[in-house]
Amino acid sequence: MAAHGHAEQHHGGPVAAHEHHGAGKYIVGYIASLVLTAIAFWLALGHHMAGGPLALTLLILGGLQIVVQLFFFMHVTEGDGPPFHSVGLLLGLIFTFAIALMSIWIMSFHYQVQ
Amino acid sequence: MPDALRQFADTYLMWQEGPMIWISDVLILLTSIGIVATLTYFKKWKWLWREWLTTVDHKKIGIMYLIAALLMMFRGGADGLLMRTQLAAPGMHFLDAEHYDQIFTTHGTIMILFMAMPFIFALFNIVVPLQIGARDVAFPYLNAISFWLFFFGALLLNISFVFGGSPDAGWTSYPPLSELGFDNGPGENFYLLALQISGIGSIATGINFLVTILRMRAPGMTLMKMPLFTWSVLSACIMIIFAFPALTVALALLMLDRIVGTHFFTILQGGNPMMFINLFWIWGHPEVYIVVVPAFGVFSEVVATFARKRIFGYTSMVAALLSISVISYFVWAHHFFTMGAGADVNTFFAVATMAVGIPTGVKVFNWLFTMYRGRIRMTLPMLWTIAFVPCFVIGGATGVMLAVAPADYQYHNSYFLIAHFHQVLIGGVVFGMLAGMYYWWPKMFGFKLDERLGRWAFWFFNIGFYVCFMPQYALGFMGMQRRMYTYPADMGWGTLNFVSTIGAYLMGIGFIFIVAQVLYSIKYGERDLTGDPWDGRTLEWSLPSPVPHYNFAVIPTVTSRDYWWTLKEEGRTDEIKPKPEDIQPIHMPKNSGRxxxxxxxxxxxxxxxxxxxxxxxxxxxxxxxxxxxxxxxxxxDEYYIQPEEIQHVESALGRL
Missing domain, CATH: 1.10.287 (Helix Hairpins)
Incomplete structure (x- = not known):
């Protein structure tokens, strides 16, 4: 579907290009993302850490989720053509950290009456 | 049974709300009957299903977006007029407070999400594949899904007015007001679900056009040979992809609060309502650039075409578009300077906000330098473009005033803010989209829109705009806050409000002229037989109007920026016409009802x-x-158009 028109003439059609993926990679990715989510939930619900380190740990776990998504589901390493995705990833990285870290920074004022 | 019926009518149809609901009910019923009767009488049901509802053709999807956007502009505009009528004089009883709340909420939501967004998507769809020499978007089926998710999202929000009750917590829907404890009607749920559903479609459109532009350009069209409208779409898509997930998350969490009973934004259980506001504006600020950047793209095309000059400072235009898309992520906290986050946070976001003015200023100067010593033709698209420049510059200047964090404590949520954002959104987005509509209309339908009626619309709308919004800056300074449904006479706001209301009605008359213009031009508009009615510069003008459904019989090989202009200058326009021996079977997606x-x-x-x-x-x-x-x-799900059919179509168009 992705490439009808002229782009499709370069390879043997969109279906053929993706046939070599087995289910294994997807299952590993699925389990990995489940495990990461479970750890995050366990840490947040069980009050196992202090606020600051907890936030940092959750950020790292969130970052790992992105990595799992990119490598196991989106196959970032297997593109043809110009490496647009590396620019996209860099931009995504900047935005993600800007949004996550700056939100913490903005919201760290004492909003609740103590 | 009558009791049950009565309860249903009171709960869901809101029959105790008064004549406004009854009139709407009757109008909706009559319109629906009218549509069904017309379709049945002319036996057009099959045609509607085959040609439009199941289409995956980007041009038809674009036209459906355009129609939806114009209808939504009517609804949103009617809401605006109702509000201005209520505020025309002190102590009015035209609307009560509750109705006023519902109307400003739907006005804002509709104008941003269901008018501006489909309008830009209309132009994305109609123009981008033609400009880059592609036969469709990268994912035509997904494109159709995007449209229908937008359409039914919009329908869900609009139906709330006559079924269950409209949302009334503002288009920003801040908790705790939008939480169950303060707002337990279904209206707020309508808002959340409608935005969520259409938001999925918007993200998909962003991905679709990003891939289309990066991967489906005609051979030879390097990134720096792309038309500026396509560049602006690329910039908008980057913002859509990164910004819309923040809205999805904010809406989903609020929905969980309301439906499941979580406490993400209720302060008593350790939640934090300001976090919703933070998330909302992480999307909300890029969103306003998402809708205005494609308008910048339109202006770049229009100015170059009607000044008959290549655009001044192409590279700086591209740099400006891309830097706007990046900086727009670092300004969101300026929407809540008064939250109390402290001087360091406010300083950072104030400086970042002012910095966005720099690339925008670069663009304004580039447009002016393009016009300088050009032979300007004052057509409708050019008129709207020229009107845009002073309007947007004033709007930008008042924006920089608002960006000064300490001063913002005075302006915050006053009519000064209202005047500012209407000036940039109407002056930028609406003017830009109308310019784009006039510019590409002949490409869509094969005829121009009538110039004379268009000028009436232009002057009514423009004069109306200034009469409506300039007084609001003053009202803001005089202390009038946004979202007040009435005000006492001794505040001295009466005169300016009355003037503002007159302006709003002038804009309404302008819109009626646009409708008249479209209806008149369907019958009498100047037909476009050349495919190039404006003497354009980019690839879409090398095609006949309207464009055959496969777009290009043979994909051209591009060698320069403004390739069609180059061909015309060098007298080589015949080169782009298809030769019978070059025509190959064309691979196309099948229509789908799914x-x-x-x-x-x-x-x-x-x-x-x-x-x-x-x-x-x-x-x-x-x-x-x-x-x-x-x-x-x-x-x-795919088929081939055979060369014989293509040759037949092309020779009927006189191109073979």
Missing amino acids: PFLMGVLFFVAGLGFVFNWHVLAVLGLLGVVVTMLRRSFEYD
Whole structure:
């Protein structure tokens, strides 16, 4: 579907290009993302850490989720053509950290009456 | 039985709300009967289904977006006029407070999400594939899904007015006001579900056009040979992809609060309402650039065409578009300077906000330098472009005033703010989209819109705009706050408000002229037989109007920026016409009814969640899953147009 028109003439059609993926990679990715989510939930619900380190740990776990998504589901390493995705990833990285870290920074004022 | 009926009418149809609801009911009923009767009388049901509802053709999807956007502009505009009527004099009783709240909420939501967004998507769809020499977008089927999700999202929000009750917590929907404790009607759920459903479509459109532009350009069209409108779409898509997930998360969490009973934004249980505001504006600020950047693209095309000069400072235009898309992520906290985050946070966001003015200023100067010593033709697209420049510059200047964090404590949520954002959104987005509509109309339909009626519309709308919004700056300084439904006479706001209301009605008359212009031009508009009515510069003008459904019989090989202009200058226009021996079978996607069905199912699920009818919600979502599964196992979704058919079409157009 992705490439009808002229782009499709370069390879043997969109279906053929993706046939070599087995289910294994997807299952590993699925389990990995489940495990990461479970750890995050366990840490947040069980009050196992202090606020600051907890936030940092959750950020790292969130970052790992992105990595799992990119490598196991989106196959970032297997593109043809110009490496647009590396620019996209860099931009995504900047935005993600800007949004996550700056939100913490903005919201760290004492909003609740103590 | 009558009791049950009465209860249904009171709860869901709101028959105790008074004549406004009754009139709307009657109008909706009459319009629906009219549409059904017309379609049946002219036996057009099959045509509607085959040619439009199931289409995956980017040009037709674009036209449907355009129609939807104009209809929504009418609804949003009518809301605006109702508000201005209520505020025309002190102590008015035209609307009560509750109705006023509902009307400003739907006005804002509709104008941003269901007018501006489909309007830019209309132009994305109609123009981008033609400008880059492609036969469709990268994912035509997904494109149809995007449209139908938008359509049924918009329908869900609009139906709230006559079924269950409109949302009334403002288009920003801040908790705690939008939480269950303060707002337990279904209106707020309508808002959340409608935005969520259409938001999925918007993200998909962003991905679709990003891939289309990066991967489907004609051979030879390097990134730096792309037309500026396409560049602006690329910039907008980057913002859509990164910004819309923040909205999705904010809406989903608020929905969980309201439906499941979580406490993400309720302060008593350790939640934090300001976090919603933070998330909302992480999306909300890029959103205003998402809608204005494509307008910048339109202006770049229009100025170059009608000044008959290549655009001044192409590279700096591209740099400006891309830097706007990046900086727009670092300004969001300026929407809540008064929250109390402290001087360091406010300083950072104030400086970042002012910095956005720099690339925008670069663009304004580039447009002016392009016009300088050009032979300007004052056509309708050019008129709107020229009107845009001073309007947007004033709007930008008042924006920089608002960006000064300490001063913002005075302006915050006053009519000064209202005047500012209407000036940039109307002056930027609406002017830009209208310019784009006039510019590409002949490409869509094969005839120009009438110039004389268009000028009437232009002057009414422009003069009306200044009469409406300039007094509001003053009202802001005089202390008038946004979202007040009435005000006492001794505040001294009466005169300016009255003037503002006159301006709003002038804009309304302008809109009526546009409608008249469209209707008149369908019959009498100047037909475009050349395919190049404006003496354009980019590839879409090398095609006949309207464009055959496969766009390019033979994909051209591009060698320069403004390639069509180069060909015309060098007298080589025949080179781009297809030669019979070059015509190959063209691979096209088949139409499908499933995107439409998917929209219906999302609508059903949405309605289920709105009223907590869980069975309906689950059934709707199950239906969505089934359609997705069916799609996954569909293999016969493409076909080839044979060379004989293409030759037939092309020779009928006189191009072979």
